[in-house]
Amino acid sequence: MMLIHFELLSAGLFCLGVYGVLARRSGVMILMAVELMLNAVNVNLVAFAAFRDIPTATGQVIAIFVITIAAAEVALALAIIMRLFRSRGSVNVDQIDLMGG
Amino acid sequence: MGLAFFYIAGAVTLFGAIGVVVTRNVVYAALFLLVSLAGVAGTFVLLYAEFLALVQVLIYGGAIIIVILFGLMLTRTSEYEASGEHRRWPLAALVSIGLFALLAYAFLADSALYNSSTREAISVEELGRELFEQWAVPFEIASIVLIVALIGAVVIGRASPEEDEPEPGPGSAPR
Numbered sequence: 155m156m157l158i159h160f161e162l163l164s165a166g167l168f169c170l171g172v173y174g175v176l177a178r179r180s181g182v183m184i185l186m187a188v189e190l191m192l193n194a195v196n197v198n199l200v201a202f203a204a205f206r207d208i209p210t211a212t213g214q215v216i217a218i219f220v221i222t223i224a225a226a227e228v229a230l231a232l233a234i235i236m237r238l239f240r241s242r243g244s245v246n247v248d249q250i251d252l253m254g255g
Numbered sequence: 256m257g258l259a260f261f262y263i264a265g266a267v268t269l270f271g272a273i274g275v276v277v278t279r280n281v282v283y284a285a286l287f288l289l290v291s292l293a294g295v296a297g298t299f300v301l302l303y304a305e306f307l308a309l310v311q312v313l314i315y316g317g318a319i320i321i322v323i324l325f326g327l328m329l330t331r332t333s334e335y336e337a338s339g340e341h342r343r344w345p346l347a348a349l350v351s352i353g354l355f356a357l358l359a360y361a362f363l364a365d366s367a368l369y370n371s372s373t374r375e376a377i378s379v380e381e382l383g384r385e386l387f388e389q390w391a392v393p394f395e396i397a398s399i400v401l402i403v404a405l406i407g408a409v410v411i412g413r414a415s416p417e418e419d420e421p422e423p424g425p426g427s428a429p430r
Contacts, residue, residue, distance in 0.1 A: 160298070170269070
């Protein structure tokens with residue numbers, strides 16, 4: 155079990171997340187794909203910290219911060235999606251063009 | 256032996272991730288996400304990060320998935336059954352596969368750098384010491400970020416008066 159294995163797993167997870175963000179139309183689906191990408195980053199951080207010559211806990215500490223921010227992000231994003239659903243009756247991100255984007 | 260466990264955890268992770276981005280049913284996608292996050296927790300165990308594996312199961316499996324399922328429940332529409340891919344999904348697949356090829360090429364080209372296999376266990380005590388000594392201020396800032404985000408979510412998610420709040424009746428208290 156070498157570092158390259160974890161790197162390839164993390165890259166695969168991240169690319170699946172990128173595909174999900176780009177290809178899905180539902181806001182909730184995009185949110186879940188973002189979670190996949192954050193988890194890929196966490197795997198990367200923990201793996202690099204664990205394979206260092208001098209052991210360090212810094213990778214795990216930053217992964218804990220990433221999980222904290224992910225929790226905050228999910229709560230805010232779901233609140234925004236629910237608000238959009240109430241005002242527009244849809245969670246399809248293609249139809250959300252209030253700002254003319 | 257460890258490698259076999261790694262392949263199992265990695266297969267579970269990637270299976271769940273593929274399920275998330277392929278399935279058309281949103282509830283199945285949330286459950287596939289749970290499978291994938293459990294696989295990531297297994298990967299953390301293999302990296303001697305057992306505290307992080309526990310946090311992963313508790314926060315992601317216990318809190319984030321539940322919040323997402325509640326969000327699905329409160330925004331359920333008939334379009335969920337048909338909420339599939341964007342019409343330009345082949346382009347997204349191309350970008351994703353290209354990115355993976357680039358990353359894999361970068362890792363494999365310098366594979367001598369990534370061939371170290373000496374893993375050092377970090378004890379939970381060491382992790383806690385580092386978190387509350389060296390990272391104490393960022394930790395407090397993270398808690399402020401979390402409370403601000405949650406208050407913001409409550410404010411955003413609350414029904415605004417013109418939407419569905421009932422009008423105050425004649426029996427309401429005089430101002």
